[in-house]
Amino acid sequence: MDFLELLNFYVIPGIVIGSIYALGAVGITLIFAILRYAHLAHGDLATLGAFVALAVVSGLGVSPLAALPVAIVATAAVAVGIDKVFYEHLRERPKIVTVMASLGIALMIRSVVQVFWGVDTQTYVRGIVRPEDYFGLRIRDREIYTVLAMLLLVGALQVFLTRSKWGKAMRAMSDNPNLALLSGIDNKKVVVLTWVIAGGLCAAAGFFLGLNTELKSLMGWSMLLPVFAAAILGGVGRVEGAVLGGLIVGVAEELSVLWIPSEYKAGMAFVILLFMLLVRPTGLLRGKVL
Amino acid sequence: MEILGLVNYALFMAIFIAIYALLALGLNIQWGFAGLFNAGIAGFFAVGAYTSAILTSPAAADRIGGFELPFVAGWIGAMCAAALVAWPIGKICLRFRSDYLAIASIGIAEIIRLVIKSEPVLTNGARGISSIPRPAGDLGYMESQAAYLVIVLAVLVAVYFLVERQFNAPWGRMMRAIRDNEPAARAMGKNVEYRRLEAFIFGSALMGLGGALFAHFNRSITPEAIDPMVATFLVWIMLILGGSGNNRGAILGAAVVWIIWSVSEIATDRLPHEYAVQAKYIRLFLIGLMLQLVLRFRPEGLLPEPLRGDRRAAPTERDRS
Amino acid sequence: MKTRFLALAGGLMAATALASVPAKADVKIGLIGGVSGPIAAMAPAMIDASQLAVQQVNEQGGIGDGEKLVAVVGDSACNPQNGTDAATKAVNIEGVAGIVGPHCSGAVLAAAGSVTIPAGIVMITPSGTSPEITSLEDKGTVFRTVPSDDYQGRALARTMKDMGYEKVAVAYLNNDYGTGLANAFKAEFVDELKGEITQFAAHEDAKASYRSNLAELAKGGADTLVIFDYGDGSGLTMLRQALENGFFEKFVGGDGMKSEAIISELGAENLGSFVSSSPVGAKSKSLDVFNEAFKGIGGDPDAIFATTSYDAAFLMALALEKAGGKKEGVAAAMLEVSNGEGEPILPGEWKKAKELIAAGSAIDYKGAAGDHNFDANGDVPGTYALWEVGSDGFELVTEMK
Numbered sequence A: 001m002d003f004l005e006l007l008n009f010y011v012i013p014g015i016v017i018g019s020i021y022a023l024g025a026v027g028i029t030l031i032f033a034i035l036r037y038a039h040l041a042h043g044d045l046a047t048l049g050a051f052v053a054l055a056v057v058s059g060l061g062v063s064p065l066a067a068l069p070v071a072i073v074a075t076a077a078v079a080v081g082i083d084k085v086f087y088e089h090l091r092e093r094p095k096i097v098t099v100m101a102s103l104g105i106a107l108m109i110r111s112v113v114q115v116f117w118g119v120d121t122q123t124y125v126r127g128i129v130r131p132e133d134y135f136g137l138r139i140r141d142r143e144i145y146t147v148l149a150m151l152l153l154v155g156a157l158q159v160f161l162t163r164s165k166w167g168k169a170m171r172a173m174s175d176n177p178n179l180a181l182l183s184g185i186d187n188k189k190v191v192v193l194t195w196v197i198a199g200g201l202c203a204a205a206g207f208f209l210g211l212n213t214e215l216k217s218l219m220g221w222s223m224l225l226p227v228f229a230a231a232i233l234g235g236v237g238r239v240e241g242a243v244l245g246g247l248i249v250g251v252a253e254e255l256s257v258l259w260i261p262s263e264y265k266a267g268m269a270f271v272i273l274l275f276m277l278l279v280r281p282t283g284l285l286r287g288k289v290l
Numbered sequence B: 001m002e003i004l005g006l007v008n009y010a011l012f013m014a015i016f017i018a019i020y021a022l023l024a025l026g027l028n029i030q031w032g033f034a035g036l037f038n039a040g041i042a043g044f045f046a047v048g049a050y051t052s053a054i055l056t057s058p059a060a061a062d063r064i065g066g067f068e069l070p071f072v073a074g075w076i077g078a079m080c081a082a083a084l085v086a087w088p089i090g091k092i093c094l095r096f097r098s099d100y101l102a103i104a105s106i107g108i109a110e111i112i113r114l115v116i117k118s119e120p121v122l123t124n125g126a127r128g129i130s131s132i133p134r135p136a137g138d139l140g141y142m143e144s145q146a147a148y149l150v151i152v153l154a155v156l157v158a159v160y161f162l163v164e165r166q167f168n169a170p171w172g173r174m175m176r177a178i179r180d181n182e183p184a185a186r187a188m189g190k191n192v193e194y195r196r197l198e199a200f201i202f203g204s205a206l207m208g209l210g211g212a213l214f215a216h217f218n219r220s221i222t223p224e225a226i227d228p229m230v231a232t233f234l235v236w237i238m239l240i241l242g243g244s245g246n247n248r249g250a251i252l253g254a255a256v257v258w259i260i261w262s263v264s265e266i267a268t269d270r271l272p273h274e275y276a277v278q279a280k281y282i283r284l285f286l287i288g289l290m291l292q293l294v295l296r297f298r299p300e301g302l303l304p305e306p307l308r309g310d311r312r313a314a315p316t317e318r319d320r321s
Numbered sequence C: 001m002k003t004r005f006l007a008l009a010g011g012l013m014a015a016t017a018l019a020s021v022p023a024k025a026d027v028k029i030g031l032i033g034g035v036s037g038p039i040a041a042m043a044p045a046m047i048d049a050s051q052l053a054v055q056q057v058n059e060q061g062g063i064g065d066g067e068k069l070v071a072v073v074g075d076s077a078c079n080p081q082n083g084t085d086a087a088t089k090a091v092n093i094e095g096v097a098g099i100v101g102p103h104c105s106g107a108v109l110a111a112a113g114s115v116t117i118p119a120g121i122v123m124i125t126p127s128g129t130s131p132e133i134t135s136l137e138d139k140g141t142v143f144r145t146v147p148s149d150d151y152q153g154r155a156l157a158r159t160m161k162d163m164g165y166e167k168v169a170v171a172y173l174n175n176d177y178g179t180g181l182a183n184a185f186k187a188e189f190v191d192e193l194k195g196e197i198t199q200f201a202a203h204e205d206a207k208a209s210y211r212s213n214l215a216e217l218a219k220g221g222a223d224t225l226v227i228f229d230y231g232d233g234s235g236l237t238m239l240r241q242a243l244e245n246g247f248f249e250k251f252v253g254g255d256g257m258k259s260e261a262i263i264s265e266l267g268a269e270n271l272g273s274f275v276s277s278s279p280v281g282a283k284s285k286s287l288d289v290f291n292e293a294f295k296g297i298g299g300d301p302d303a304i305f306a307t308t309s310y311d312a313a314f315l316m317a318l319a320l321e322k323a324g325g326k327k328e329g330v331a332a333a334m335l336e337v338s339n340g341e342g343e344p345i346l347p348g349e350w351k352k353a354k355e356l357i358a359a360g361s362a363i364d365y366k367g368a369a370g371d372h373n374f375d376a377n378g379d380v381p382g383t384y385a386l387w388e389v390g391s392d393g394f395e396l397v398t399e400m401k
Helices: A003-034 A042-060 A064-090 A095-117 A141-163 A165-175 A177-182 A187-212 A219-234 A239-256 A262-279 B002-033 B041-056 B071-093 B098-118 B141-168 B170-180 B182-187 B192-218 B228-242 B247-268 B273-297 C002-018 C043-059 C080-093 C105-119 C149-162 C176-192 C211-220 C234-245 C260-266 C286-296 C306-322 C327-337 C350-359
Strands: A132-134 A137-139 C027-033 C069-075 C098-100 C122-125 C142-144 C167-173 C196-203 C224-228 C250-253 C274-279 C343-345 C363-365 C384-390 C393-400
Touching: A003 A042, A003 A137, A003 A141, A003 A165, A003 A187, A003 A219, A003 A239, A003 C211, A042 A064, A042 A095, A042 A187, A042 A219, A064 A095, A064 A187, A064 B273, A095 B228, A095 B273, A137 A141, A141 A165, A141 A187, A141 A239, A165 A177, A165 A187, A187 A219, A219 A239, A219 A262, A219 B098, A239 A262, A239 C211, A262 B071, A262 B098, A262 C196, A262 C211, B002 B041, B002 B141, B002 B170, B002 B192, B002 B228, B002 B247, B002 C080, B002 C105, B041 B071, B041 B098, B041 B192, B041 B228, B071 B098, B071 B192, B098 B228, B141 B170, B141 B192, B141 B247, B141 C105, B170 B182, B170 B192, B182 B192, B192 C080, B192 C105, B228 B247, B228 B273, B228 C080, B247 B273, B247 C080, B273 C043, B273 C069, C027 C043, C027 C080, C027 C306, C043 C069, C043 C286, C043 C306, C043 C350, C069 C080, C069 C306, C080 C098, C080 C105, C098 C306, C105 C122, C105 C142, C105 C176, C122 C306, C122 C327, C142 C306, C149 C176, C149 C224, C149 C274, C149 C384, C149 C393, C167 C176, C167 C211, C167 C234, C176 C196, C176 C224, C196 C211, C211 C234, C224 C234, C234 C250, C234 C260, C260 C393, C274 C306, C274 C393, C286 C306, C306 C327, C306 C350, C306 C363, C327 C363, C343 C350, C350 C363
Parallel strands: C027 C069, C027 C098, C098 C122, C122 C142, C167 C196, C167 C224, C224 C250, C250 C274, C343 C363
Antiparallel strands: A132 A137, C274 C384, C384 C393
């Protein structure tokens, strides 16, 4: 097998899928770090984002990429709303209670998607898109968009977290909540901000998953486990770690068929994760140990 | 007819509740008493179900097993197999704290599911194993259900008393000490790793038993039964909603959640005929909403953990994040 | 005049037969399917097709003495836990006289083992393809309108060989449907017909990318990819990625791939090299009749398993009519209404069937998905045809043997 083939059919698809995982994993890792629980409704929130974009595309007839901002804003609003209505009053309780609540939210979001948009498999744009040839590399335009958008969004987030006042507040909350509260950081605003960011990235993940394949009502739920693996792999609380984790999981899944039977492809994310936890329990980039 | 139907439905629900109660009790040992976040219940459930299926079903041509042993041997085998699988997993993974253990155990359960689906020689692959004998299965519909319920209840009661006794024994106190303040327990000279492993294996064996009871009740086991939603997350909801750390809470939680799960369908069937399919989606919404409501108003569970010792005098909020 | 007299006589006879049943009640059947869960995309069309049969029955005189046939929908979520729960509720709370479904083999096995066989209720599944269902000790109460995977896999292998396919790669979904078809296909194509399968690989559902799988599959140099998967699930993703990246020249699918989603999402213009097999009623107009009727209520006849779902519900209604609306005789009646002997009944011909049953004549249902002559295990031999994508949906290429 020549090198180009390896790139075209294993590495590039892996990077594209990895970028989608990364978008989801960044949200997971932020919620993990600041609110300190595993948010199990993340996958279904991504589904919601994808379908909101579909509604915009079919309703207004705009191109899918133009629908992305709408989906991001809408899903971020939904995420904040869910937190206000359902999670907020559980904050003082053991975190496991919120984890269970998020499982219920996952069912509720899925139900809303199924009632409003039905259960048929759908796409943003009908038909197929053959890849362009760039010096032997075969890439579809939407794959470029996916990776670029991921880098752009995560880059912006990183700048926000390191440069802006509220970004610093979020990091402080993540590092030492007691100290952060003592120094006068408004906990409520940080939480809202976390949900805005997580919800928005979630919508982007769902959107690009739908753009690259199809939209199904279970698309997010089936993505949840690899996304969690990616977040932990990168180190909890580390945004760049989540990106790295997502890319590694994506590429490893695609490469795995070279060595193991393809029915075990879905287990690849976990094999890497277990190995990582054994040799380096804090994740690739040193995250926190919860 | 109507009454008989209701009785049959009640029997069926009771059997399912008892089976799920076993899973919830197993989880209660791991989470409620040892603080181990096992999110791979489905894996142990599957190991138990398949072990018992292989031991008790009639011989088949293209897979191992079909030993036609009596069902008791199958159930004991299921517990042993689940414990044996739990041992190396616990050995490796219990050093991870809380959420890491959760994701590691989810991963292991998924890998177990893939192996079961993909190795026909071991488990008949995706087709699953059928013609598993049900104890007292030759009786009529209702008699057979009633007889099976008696057996399942007997198992559940025995397990309940065993677990309850352990919890109130010094062992239980030690486990709670490890859960609530690990450094202190370690300083007292307790072997924390070993005790955790003990709780993990014990709980997993119960989950294996639950899986075996499930397989024998349905007379079949297929990979579709190991779906994380119905075999892992549902049990978690039951335990948290019932009250983790309380064995009666775990059983009550199993009953309440399964009744919500099952009866919600009857409720949504009242919707007009044209919406028969949509009603099923709305049912999921209702289940989610009920869960939110219970968590909102009883966040510590329906039956909270009984306060013991000096906590009885001065209850404190326990933080387990 | 004569027919009306016959109908009257039939009605009277049915009335006397039903005299023992207290009051005039609706006859209920359960439609249990994987409405939520992994096959959520397929289930609504299957339920709708079954509802069409129920609707036709009620429009043309109902069961027995004009009693309404009522369908109760249950959700099996494609797993045994919910499948047995839904079946128990249908049997005991709703008091159904028979069950059409569940859709997934695992739910069929569990619901049969713990509910319908002990309760003596007839179950007829439109899509449970697992060979394990054949060997159930079911006291003759479990039927299916979809042939066991073995028939289709072997028929497809023979037809492909005849059409000149020599060297193929096989990709199948790792569940009972995919593995069953793939193994039957392999046994016939390689062992019997001496064809060559270069790669033979399973894949998991719901992954976002199958390009590496496809690259592996393409390695043996085959120009044809045989896909045993669902056309609105991972089968669609796989076919899309194969077309986009230029893997393989020709594509062949099982009946799960003959889905409207394939055409609506990928576009007919891209599918010139795609054929798929699907069950068809041999030498009868049954399929056309069904297609017209299903389009009439806004359904898409190309939906996966729509024909078998319709047939299952219609057969259930026929058996109920024959058994006088009571669940006890349904199992025996099921074998009588479709055994290849008697006056042929096409989809929708409820009135004719009702009159013939009333007159005591033998009838033989010729379904949209085949003739459905049940064997001793409640299985049906399949009659399949190969379909290609034309400008106007799926078009028949050739019948399969």
